[in-house]
Amino acid sequence: MNTLLRVSDLRVRYGHSVALSGVDAQVGDGELVAVAGANGAGKSTLVNAVAGWSRGRATVSGSIELGGREVVSLPAHRRCKLGVVLVPEGKSVFEQLTVDENFRMVRPPRHATGKRYEIDDVYEVFPQLRERAHARCATLSGGERQMVAIGRALRAAPRLLILDEPSVGLAPRLVVEVLQHIRALVEGGLSVLLVEQNVKAALEVADRMYLLEQGRVVGSGSAAEMRDDDRIVSAYLGRLAH
């Protein structure tokens, strides 16, 4: 499998406070890689750094390669044109606009290298949104809103889709549904980097997982290996559940 994203020795500081130190991580073509860790472990900092976003004054060093090209010093909009598309945590939809209007607002970059999703293609991915095409997003369920957010990201022709906690605030049934939609996109060839608090659900769909603790990768492996990792079992799965 070709490596699409290669993060090497990534360090991120907010002022004097170190949020990530020496992080190495990869995402292969057509791979779903999850990132897990406790609150404050550095998950959002990692995916924001990959996308070139920052919620504050972050100092980033190290290497971030996309398809062999160094992108660490490129601004977010240039990375987006190269196919790095981030859906941040929270509501990334325009609530007062309809589903259709949300999709129409996003056009793929002219020289997009990722797969282009026309609006009809997005409705193929999320059939239930077709029925709600003319509904204002404010009237949708949390799960549907998350699908709109992902649909908007697909419209930007991603090569690497980055999702920061897409299941936050969703009922368990919807968590599974949203994650299954994400898995289906990966089966279609997309590469996904997924931050997910619900580690059990993430391990059902991910190919591999990184575990972050205090800004460092303390464990990584295939979903099967991580299901047996003592830290994952004790912190997220529970001995009995296991």
Ligand SMILES: Nc1ncnc2c1ncn2[C@@H]1O[C@H](COP(=O)(O)OP(=O)(O)OP(=O)(O)O)[C@@H](O)[C@H]1O
């Ligand atoms: N803009 C900022 N300015 C200063 N410190 C920050 C900033 N953003 C994050 N941090 C700090 O960096 C560390 C990593 O935060 P981050 O949000 O990446 O963790 P996380 O694993 O995504 O946590 P959560 O699950 O709570 O979202 C934390 O100690 C946090 O307080």
